[in-house]
Amino acid sequence: MATEVGTILSDYSYVWGRAMCSLFETFNHSSEGTLIVDRQARVVWINEKYAAHFGFSDPKTAIGLDCEAVIPNSLMREVVETGKPILLDILETEHEPFIVTRLPLKDDSGTTIGAIGFALFGKLKALTPFFSQYSRLHAELVGTRDALTPRRPRYGLSDFVGTSPASMEVKRLARRAAQVDFPVLLLGETGTGKELIAHSIHGASARTCKPFVAVNIAAIPDSLLEVELFGAAAGAYTGADRKGRVGKFELASDGTLFLDEIGDMPLPLQSKLLRVLQEKEFEPLGSNRVVASNARIIAATSVALAELVAAHRFRADLYYRLNVLTIRTPPLRKRAHDIAALSDMILDELAANHHIGRPELSEDALQLLREHAWPGNVRELRNTLERAVLFADRQCIDANMLAAFVNDIDATVAEPEFFRKQGEACDLVINETSYENALRMFEKRFLSAALRSEDGCVSKAAARIGIGRATFYKKMTALGI
Numbered sequence: 517m518a519t520e521v522g523t524i525l526s527d528y529s530y531v532w533g534r535a536m537c538s539l540f541e542t543f544n545h546s547s548e549g550t551l552i553v554d555r556q557a558r559v560v561w562i563n564e565k566y567a568a569h570f571g572f573s574d575p576k577t578a579i580g581l582d583c584e585a586v587i588p589n590s591l592m593r594e595v596v597e598t599g600k601p602i603l604l605d606i607l608e609t610e611h612e613p614f615i616v617t618r619l620p621l622k623d624d625s626g627t628t629i630g631a632i633g634f635a636l637f638g639k640l641k642a643l644t645p646f647f648s649q650y651s652r653l654h655a656e657l658v659g660t661r662d663a664l665t666p667r668r669p670r671y672g673l674s675d676f677v678g679t680s681p682a683s684m685e686v687k688r689l690a691r692r693a694a695q696v697d698f699p700v701l702l703l704g705e706t707g708t709g710k711e712l713i714a715h716s717i718h719g720a721s722a723r724t725c726k727p728f729v730a731v732n733i734a735a736i737p738d739s740l741l742e743v744e745l746f747g748a749a750a751g752a753y754t755g756a757d758r759k760g761r762v763g764k765f766e767l768a769s770d771g772t773l774f775l776d777e778i779g780d781m782p783l784p785l786q787s788k789l790l791r792v793l794q795e796k797e798f799e800p801l802g803s804n805r806v807v808a809s810n811a812r813i814i815a816a817t818s819v820a821l822a823e824l825v826a827a828h829r830f831r832a833d834l835y836y837r838l839n840v841l842t843i844r845t846p847p848l849r850k851r852a853h854d855i856a857a858l859s860d861m862i863l864d865e866l867a868a869n870h871h872i873g874r875p876e877l878s879e880d881a882l883q884l885l886r887e888h889a890w891p892g893n894v895r896e897l898r899n900t901l902e903r904a905v906l907f908a909d910r911q912c913i914d915a916n917m918l919a920a921f922v923n924d925i926d927a928t929v930a931e932p933e934f935f936r937k938q939g940e941a942c943d944l945v946i947n948e949t950s951y952e953n954a955l956r957m958f959e960k961r962f963l964s965a966a967l968r969s970e971d972g973c974v975s976k977a978a979a980r981i982g983i984g985r986a987t988f989y990k991k992m993t994a995l996g997i
């Protein structure tokens with residue numbers, strides 16, 4: 517029997533003929549319909565099922581008619597005229613759409629003598645799970661690509677402006693940190709460039725082509741932090757996203773994870789972080805899956821971590837693990853020498869971003885900037901210059917013009933003094949600004965003063981005035997502190 521089949525299948529033209537027949541029989545039998553047209557696109561053959569679908573109870577009554585008279589929207593004429601197949605298409609019909617394929621019919625010399633069409637599939641709804649699965653996977657792919665795109669480092673070391681000895685030391689240590697693969701601890705007040713340095717270290721390191729992922733721990737409520745960092749299995753928590761979530765540790769794998777305001781990390785999570793640093797793996801919330809993470813940690817804080825350790829609010833073993841390579845970003849008031857270069861850089865950027873002529877600062881304006889305390893450091897300097905540039909209608913900004921923008925943050929927290937100090941300025945505010953602006957100004961002064969009173973430490977400043985640190989951060993961003 518096997519030899520018989522083998523003999524038959526060795527006959528080349530027989531096999532070809534059989535294949536053609538089987539192909540036609542299978543399509544004709546299993547599909548929703550078959551149609552054959554001649555060189556003029558007139559129907560020469562149609563099966564019963566397909567004819568019935570278009571209202572011809574007897575298929576013979578459709579023979580000889582133009583294909584479009586039988587099947588509105590038919591493209592069989594195009595196939596006959598071009599001799600080219602339309603392998604996959606959707607044919608809209610009065611009842612339901614069909615997935616169709618249309619092939620030219622050729623004679624032995626290769627001349628197109630007609631066309632044959634099959635309606636392969638009619639129940640498009642049955643394909644919905646397939647399409648939604650495809651769409652979901654596609655959306656996930658796009659989302660992941662988007663999520664990874666901005667994770668490239670935004671800054672390089674040359675973006676860290678400053679030639680004061682303190683700034684040069686920061687750059688030297690950052691270069692050193694880029695050459696090794698240990699954790700880095702960045703210490704410094706808010707706005708002193710810790711994130712900029714973290715980006716630069718990553719950008720100059722061997723991990724530069726891998727993701728850079730930043731998390732501001734102080735800005736995320738404690739209850740969401742574990743999921744944010746370590747991810748969660750589907751249905752593991754009752755948040756809006758029940759589908760499960762990939763955590764930042766996994767996203768940063770092989771790259772760099774920048775943990776800003778590490779001092780705000782709750783103690784239970786500190787243990788989990790320590791374990792990742794030691795064992796290079798972790799379990800997402802509610803999952804038995806062990807995820808490997810080789811992310812390099814760069815942590816930053818504006819609080820004195822050693823004090824938190826002494827107060828048992830930060831694990832000593834984690835502190836020692838993180839404190840391998842420490843870089844201190846100095847406050848702006850301690851490197852007044854850098855203010856001219858920083859202001860130059862900021863004014864260049866402002867001119868380019870706002871499409872205005874490059875503003876200049878007079879010498880007395882620069883002196884004013886050098887004498888200011890800058891509780892919000894470089895971020896605050898940028899914001900002050902931006903407002904001065906946008907409000908001043910002259911190319912050269914002098915100390916007089918600048919004073920209005922610098923002074924409005926020159927307040928202390930002591931209440932009676934605050935009001936007494938503002939006594940003369942009050943009229944000025946009422947004359948020149950709206951109620952809303954005045955409130956903003958007050959809020960900005962108040963938060964800046966709180967920050968300054970706590971040496972630029974956001975957590976302490978927030979605690980001192982009785983608001984959450986996440987709220988404090990939001991307000992800082994909104995008010996440009």
Ligand SMILES: Nc1ncnc2c1ncn2[C@@H]1O[C@H](COP(=O)(O)OP(=O)(O)OP(=O)(O)O)[C@@H](O)[C@H]1O
Pocket residue numbers: 675676677678704705706707708709710711712713776818858894895898
């Ligand atoms: N030395 C510097 N040269 C140029 N730009 C700087 C410098 N230091 C800070 N900046 C700029 O100041 C702004 C704040 O810097 P960055 O976010 O890095 O500070 P940070 O210390 O991480 O602040 P926070 O603790 O509030 O997160 C950014 O726009 C940054 O580019």
